[in-house]
Every structure is written in structure tokens, then in C-alpha cells.
Amino acid sequence: MADTSERHDVDTSSNNEKTSPSIEPEAKISPLSIPTYRNLWTATAFSNMGSQIQVVAASWLMASLTDSPQLIALVQTAMSLPVMMFSIFGGALADRWDRRKLMLLSQTVMFCAAVTLMTATYFKWITPWFLLLFTAIIASGNAINNPSWHASVRDLIPRNILGRAVALNSMSMNLARTLGPAIGGLIVAISSAATAFLVNVLSYIGLIITLLIWRPTRDQSDIPSEPILQAVGAGMRFAIRSPYIRTAMVRGAMGGMTNSAILALAPVLVSQRYDGTALSFGFLLGGYGVGAVMGAISGGILREKWTSENVVRLGTVCIFIGLLLLAFAPVYLVSVMGMLLAGSGWVVKHTSLNTTVQLCAPRWVTARALSTYQMATFGAMVVGSWTYGFIAEYGSLSTAYFVASIILASSAILALGMKLPIAENLNLDPIKHWREPVIDIDVQLKNGPIFVELEYVIAIEDQQEFLTEMAQREHIRKRDGARAWSLWQNLEDSSRWIESYSVPTYGEYIRHNNRRTQDDLHNIKNLENLHRGAERPSLKRYLKGNPIKKK
CATH class of the missing domain: 1.20.1250.20 (MFS general substrate transporter like domains)
Structure with a gap:
């Protein structure tokens, strides 16, 4: 299961969306x-x-x-x-x-x-x-x-x-x-x-x-419950x-x-x-x-x-x-x-x-x-x-x-x-930037694990800043449920870096990506700005296969 289109594009119309009751900031009410x-x-x-x-x-x-x-x-x-x-x-x-x-x-x-x-x-x-x-x-x-x-x-x-x-x-x-x-x-x-x-x-x-x-009124969510x-x-x-x-x-x-x-x-x-x-x-x-x-x-x-x-x-x-x-x-x-x-x-x-x-x-x-x-x-x-x-x-x-x-x-x-x-x-309202990928195989919410990798092209002079941002990215990923997070540098082309992580199930993958907050937005944008590729960072997702052993 692969998709080369990065899904970190941000819908700015949702950035100011408030999920709590709204009043004027200056209002002094009880x-x-x-x-x-x-x-x-x-x-x-x-x-x-x-x-x-x-x-x-x-x-x-x-x-x-x-x-x-x-x-x-x-x-x-x-x-x-x-x-x-x-x-x-x-x-x-x-x-x-x-x-x-x-x-x-x-x-x-x-x-x-x-x-x-x-x-x-x-x-x-x-x-x-x-x-x-x-x-x-x-x-x-x-x-x-x-x-x-x-x-x-x-x-x-x-x-x-x-x-x-x-x-x-x-x-x-x-x-x-x-x-x-x-x-x-x-x-x-x-x-x-x-x-x-x-x-x-x-x-x-x-x-x-x-x-x-x-x-009470309950918010309807398409995100599967845990x-x-x-x-x-x-x-x-x-x-x-x-x-x-x-x-x-x-x-x-x-x-x-x-x-x-x-x-x-x-x-x-x-x-x-x-x-x-x-x-x-x-x-x-x-x-x-x-x-x-x-x-x-x-x-x-x-x-x-x-x-x-x-x-x-x-x-x-x-x-x-x-x-x-x-x-x-x-x-x-x-x-x-x-x-x-x-x-x-x-x-x-x-x-x-x-x-x-x-x-x-x-x-x-x-x-x-x-x-x-x-x-x-x-x-x-x-x-x-x-x-x-x-x-x-x-x-x-x-x-x-x-x-x-x-x-x-x-x-x-x-x-x-x-x-x-x-x-x-702090602004912890959800970004709501992520869209579920279009996939070509039948995957249930309970199926997994899901392995994800993103490839970045980083100029030599930007790599120190990139590593600093990636330290923050590691914290965000693990906080929101990612496992086995790693960062890899290509041995043949030192400008290419791979970020990888896994989640237990496809349902958890959906929840993981919907947990980003407005406070995390600067990290997403900084990494995208550091990327020097012709397109957005390449994103690939994989479902673990089950080899069939010969009897």
C-alpha cells in the first residue's frame, strides 16, 4: 500500500475553528x-x-x-x-x-x-x-x-x-x-x-x-473509537x-x-x-x-x-x-x-x-x-x-x-x-489537515501493523536545523501513538532522509493523524519549508504482509 502524495497539506480555513463555546476574548462573564x-x-x-x-x-x-x-x-x-x-x-x-x-x-x-x-x-x-x-x-x-x-x-x-x-x-x-x-x-x-x-x-x-x-449535544466524529x-x-x-x-x-x-x-x-x-x-x-x-x-x-x-x-x-x-x-x-x-x-x-x-x-x-x-x-x-x-x-x-x-x-x-x-x-x-484546537488516503486494497480498521515512511530532501546547510525539527517531530509522533520511530540518512545521497514509524492498526493510524494540534503546526510547516524536493515529501504506507509457508 503506497501513496506518494504527502498528506500534511493544511486547510487554513479550519485553523481558526473553535471546538469550545466562543465568546469575545475581552468578555468578563461568570x-x-x-x-x-x-x-x-x-x-x-x-x-x-x-x-x-x-x-x-x-x-x-x-x-x-x-x-x-x-x-x-x-x-x-x-x-x-x-x-x-x-x-x-x-x-x-x-x-x-x-x-x-x-x-x-x-x-x-x-x-x-x-x-x-x-x-x-x-x-x-x-x-x-x-x-x-x-x-x-x-x-x-x-x-x-x-x-x-x-x-x-x-x-x-x-x-x-x-x-x-x-x-x-x-x-x-x-x-x-x-x-x-x-x-x-x-x-x-x-x-x-x-x-x-x-x-x-x-x-x-x-x-x-x-x-x-x-x-448535551455530542460532536459527531468520523474517527474510529478506541x-x-x-x-x-x-x-x-x-x-x-x-x-x-x-x-x-x-x-x-x-x-x-x-x-x-x-x-x-x-x-x-x-x-x-x-x-x-x-x-x-x-x-x-x-x-x-x-x-x-x-x-x-x-x-x-x-x-x-x-x-x-x-x-x-x-x-x-x-x-x-x-x-x-x-x-x-x-x-x-x-x-x-x-x-x-x-x-x-x-x-x-x-x-x-x-x-x-x-x-x-x-x-x-x-x-x-x-x-x-x-x-x-x-x-x-x-x-x-x-x-x-x-x-x-x-x-x-x-x-x-x-x-x-x-x-x-x-x-x-x-x-x-x-x-x-x-x-x-497554548492552542490545542485540532488542525484537521489530514485526509484519509485512497487505497487499492481492502483494509479493515483492526488490520495492521501499518508502517509509514516519509522521504525528505535536505540541503547540507539546513541539516542541523532539520535534525532539531525532527527531534520535536519524534516527540509529537510518540506522544500521539507512533511506535518504532526512526530517522535514516541515505548512504549514497546524503541529502535524502527517511522518517519512519509504525502503528498497531489502520484505525490507530487514522487516530494518530487526527491528533495534531495548532501548537504542532509550526513543526509541520518548518519541515515542509526545509524540504528541497520538486514536490512535497514523499509519503508511503505499508500494511504488514503474511508470507505463505510451503508445507
């Missing part, structure tokens, strides 16, 4: 002025409130079932481990299937699990491991739901106010963290954990109804090979490792250091939530004036001071102050990293990129929760918090060499 986003945001806010009430009830219930700091800290592990394990699959599903239906399915699963947990608690069938199991099931539903929700926000909101929408989502969660723990602690104090679980059950209903009413495992691999490959997203992942993991100590050890802090009640535990977490709301509000303002890197550094300083206060607080109110600072710092930091990932990921891989970032962050939280629980049980609570602060300071020093980009300047 994402809440968009009705669909406002309805979903409001319903999600109430659902978040119920989730935070459930978190307080579960954590305090575990503290009443056991005195082991390590087992109590495992509640945080049960909430974080499913996010690490399943969020990438949730992201792959969100990029392939109807996001509304996926969110409905996950919300229904969480609703059923919450009903089961409430029933078991009411009839006193609950055990520590039963509590951990159903906490993990609810967290698994969240792991599938969240990538669809965050990716849907990008579809609903114009790019130039996407950061505000991310901040509003964070504020929604952190308003719940402010009021939810206090309400949850009050409910547990005057009634029972089962009643708090009932409130969580009811909180799902509004969001489920809103999702049933919502009728099998689920292949989609997961493509998402992880893109995130790892994208230097900006990879940096955000590493920074998120560093933050998750230390932040896990704050929430995982909070029940131990209240019950064992201060001999407190469910209500005082709720108010302690409420302090974290108040700080988180302050961080969401101030973070949005700071990001308009500072770079994301400086905002993240400020958040890190706040978390560090908060950890030190928690480690050595002589009285309860000082611990509340430490939680407030830590909550503010975490939201400022996490929201900035989350926004960076969204702005650095093309639309075809948005949900998977976010999921990979969450997998790194929450995976570190899993390790951190267990680690700090172990230190608290066999050492002391103060030692656990202090170790977390030292790890945070060390990671901040390492992060000096991993600065975040100014992602707002």
Missing part, C-alpha cells in the same frame, strides 16, 4: 451565567455536601469502632485508593462514551452503596472492614464520575474563562468541606452516623434528576510524554503525599490528643473547609496576576505552616488554625495544577489526562495515609505531622527544577 453549567454546578454542590457529611460520619464511626490510628487512617486510604485505580478507566470511558450516561451510572452506583451503608449502620451490622469496603465502593463511583464531570466543564465553558470554572468547581467542593463537616458532626452528635448516611443518600437525588433532564484498554494506554502515554502534564503529575503526587497526613490523622488528633467529640471533629474539618474556600477565592484572583508556578509555591508555604501547627499545637484552636492554613494552601495548589492539566490537554484526551493527574495525586495519598498512620501508631501523632512537613519542604526544593508552563498561551 461561568454561572451559562444555564446548563449553573444547574449541574448547583446539583453537584449539594451532592458534595452530602459526601462531606458521609466522610465525617465514616471517619468518626471508625474512631468509635477501633482505637488503632493505622486503621482509622485507612478510611482516607479507602477514599483515595479507588481514585488511583479507576480514575484512568473513568477518563478513558469519558473520552469514548456518552458522559451524561456515564455520570448517571456512577451516581446510581454510589446511591445504592450509600443506602447499603446506611442500612448496615442503622441495624448495627457495621464492622471496620465493612465500613472500609463501602467507603471504597462510593469512592470508586466518584473515580468514574469525576473525569466525565470535569471534561464536560470544558465542553460547556469557553477556554478563556475555563480557569474560573475550575475555581468554581473547587469552591463547590470546599464550601461543602466548610459546612459539611460541621453539619455532619452535629448530626452524629445529636443523632447517629446512620442519620448522617441518610442525608448523603438524599443528596444524590438532585444530581441524578439534573442529569436525567440534561440533553478499545478501552487501548484508550487507557493512549491517555497514559500522552500524559507521560507531554512535559507540561508530566510536570503537573509529579507536583500533584508530591502534594498528595503530604496532604494526606492532614485529613487521614484528623480523627486521631481530635479523639486522642483532645479527647473530643464528633462535633469538635466536624468543626476541625470545617476549619479545613473554610481555608479551602478562602483558597478558592484568593487563588482565582492570584492566578490573574501571578503565574501558576508562583501560586503553587504560595500554596505549598501555607500547607507547610499548617503541618507544623498540627504537629505542635498545644490547644484545639491552634489545630483549627493549622487546618485552615492547610486547606487554603491545598486548594490554591491543587486548583492551579488541575487547570494546567486541562489547558495542556487536547480535547480528545482531556478526561484521560485529568484522570492520570488524579491517579498520581491520589496514589500518593494512599501511600501517605498508610505511612502516616503507621508512624502515628508506632511513634507519635506529632512525629507523623512533622515528617509530613519535612517531606513537603524537600519536595518543594525538588520542584524548583520543574516549573509549570504558562498554559493559557
Whole structure:
């Protein structure tokens, strides 16, 4: 299968095409002025409130079932481990299937699990491991739901106010963290954990109804969808090979490792250091939530004036001071102050990293990129929760918090060499320059592998620049799914160069060539300009043959 016509010709009429809602660049509107986003945001806010009430009830219930700091800290592990394990699959599903239906399915699963947990608690069938199991099931539903929700926000909101929408989502969660723990602690104090679980059950209903009413429009694409495992691999490959997203992942993991100590050890802090009640535990977490709301509000303002890197550094300083206060607080109110600072710092930091990932990921891989970032962050939280629980049980609570602060300071020093980009300047809209070739044999999407070679004629004086551009081309090819990429120079004619690569199937070849973005356009044009042939670079495609062996 060969075709000597290069398919990198660019349709300039599509260069300015916008795939997200468009507004005037100078417009200063709130994402809440968009009705669909406002309805979903409001319903999600109430659902978040119920989730935070459930978190307080579960954590305090575990503290009443056991005195082991390590087992109590495992509640945080049960909430974080499913996010690490399943969020990438949730992201792959969100990029392939109807996001509304996926969110409905996950919300229904969480609703059923919450009903089961409430029933078991009411009839006193609950055990520590039963509590951990159903906490993990609810967290698994969240792991599938969240990538669809965050990716849907990008579809609903114009790019130039996407950061505000991310901040509003964070504020929604952190308003719940402010009021939810206090309400949850009050409910547990005057009634029972089962009643708090009932409130969580009811909180799902509004969001489920809103999702049933919502009728999103879906873009019709001629590009074949990927099998689920292949989609997961493509998402992880893109995130790892994208230097900006990879940096955000590493920074998120560093933050998750230390932040896990704050929430995982909070029940131990209240019950064992201060001999407190469910209500005082709720108010302690409420302090974290108040700080988180302050961080969401101030973070949005700071990001308009500072770079994301400086905002993240400020958040890190706040978390560090908060950890030190928690480690050595002589009285309860000082611990509340430490939680407030830590909550503010975490939201400022996490929201900035989350926004960076969204702005650095093309639309075809948005949900998977976010999921990979969450997998790194929450995976570190899993390790951190267990680690700090172990230190608290066999050492002391103060030692656990202090170790977390030292790890945070060390990671901040390492992060000096991993600065975040100014992602707002990237243009990741698709080029839509590629046309499927006309071929003369019957090829199915699953057939492969496909081998591709392009031949360039490069003048001697341009070869250094050509090699520089080819280094960028290698990165783009591998990021978008190419395998075995190589560059070859002709031994008989040193001006002739061959670029070659392969892909597993013909369907993957189509997807590979439709993943180019406007930000990649300069590389395509530079290579074409360096080519000195009479026509465009020669392009040949081959399908692997299967020799017939003689019997």
C-alpha cells in the first residue's frame, strides 16, 4: 500500500475553528451565567455536601469502632485508593462514551452503596472492614464520575474563562468541606452516623434528576473509537510524554503525599490528643473547609496576576505552616488554625495544577489526562495515609505531622527544577489537515501493523536545523501513538532522509493523524519549508504482509 502524495497539506480555513463555546476574548462573564453549567454546578454542590457529611460520619464511626490510628487512617486510604485505580478507566470511558450516561451510572452506583451503608449502620451490622469496603465502593463511583464531570466543564465553558470554572468547581467542593463537616458532626452528635448516611443518600437525588433532564449535544466524529484498554494506554502515554502534564503529575503526587497526613490523622488528633467529640471533629474539618474556600477565592484572583508556578509555591508555604501547627499545637484552636492554613494552601495548589492539566490537554484526551493527574495525586495519598498512620501508631501523632512537613519542604526544593508552563498561551484546537488516503486494497480498521515512511530532501546547510525539527517531530509522533520511530540518512545521497514509524492498526493510524494540534503546526510547516524536493515529501504506507509457508 503506497501513496506518494504527502498528506500534511493544511486547510487554513479550519485553523481558526473553535471546538469550545466562543465568546469575545475581552468578555468578563461568570461561568454561572451559562444555564446548563449553573444547574449541574448547583446539583453537584449539594451532592458534595452530602459526601462531606458521609466522610465525617465514616471517619468518626471508625474512631468509635477501633482505637488503632493505622486503621482509622485507612478510611482516607479507602477514599483515595479507588481514585488511583479507576480514575484512568473513568477518563478513558469519558473520552469514548456518552458522559451524561456515564455520570448517571456512577451516581446510581454510589446511591445504592450509600443506602447499603446506611442500612448496615442503622441495624448495627457495621464492622471496620465493612465500613472500609463501602467507603471504597462510593469512592470508586466518584473515580468514574469525576473525569466525565470535569471534561464536560470544558465542553460547556469557553477556554478563556475555563480557569474560573475550575475555581468554581473547587469552591463547590470546599464550601461543602466548610459546612459539611460541621453539619455532619452535629448530626452524629445529636443523632447517629446512620442519620448522617441518610442525608448523603438524599443528596444524590438532585444530581441524578439534573442529569436525567440534561440533553448535551455530542460532536459527531468520523474517527474510529478506541478499545478501552487501548484508550487507557493512549491517555497514559500522552500524559507521560507531554512535559507540561508530566510536570503537573509529579507536583500533584508530591502534594498528595503530604496532604494526606492532614485529613487521614484528623480523627486521631481530635479523639486522642483532645479527647473530643464528633462535633469538635466536624468543626476541625470545617476549619479545613473554610481555608479551602478562602483558597478558592484568593487563588482565582492570584492566578490573574501571578503565574501558576508562583501560586503553587504560595500554596505549598501555607500547607507547610499548617503541618507544623498540627504537629505542635498545644490547644484545639491552634489545630483549627493549622487546618485552615492547610486547606487554603491545598486548594490554591491543587486548583492551579488541575487547570494546567486541562489547558495542556487536547480535547480528545482531556478526561484521560485529568484522570492520570488524579491517579498520581491520589496514589500518593494512599501511600501517605498508610505511612502516616503507621508512624502515628508506632511513634507519635506529632512525629507523623512533622515528617509530613519535612517531606513537603524537600519536595518543594525538588520542584524548583520543574516549573509549570504558562498554559493559557497554548492552542490545542485540532488542525484537521489530514485526509484519509485512497487505497487499492481492502483494509479493515483492526488490520495492521501499518508502517509509514516519509522521504525528505535536505540541503547540507539546513541539516542541523532539520535534525532539531525532527527531534520535536519524534516527540509529537510518540506522544500521539507512533511506535518504532526512526530517522535514516541515505548512504549514497546524503541529502535524502527517511522518517519512519509504525502503528498497531489502520484505525490507530487514522487516530494518530487526527491528533495534531495548532501548537504542532509550526513543526509541520518548518519541515515542509526545509524540504528541497520538486514536490512535497514523499509519503508511503505499508500494511504488514503474511508470507505463505510451503508445507
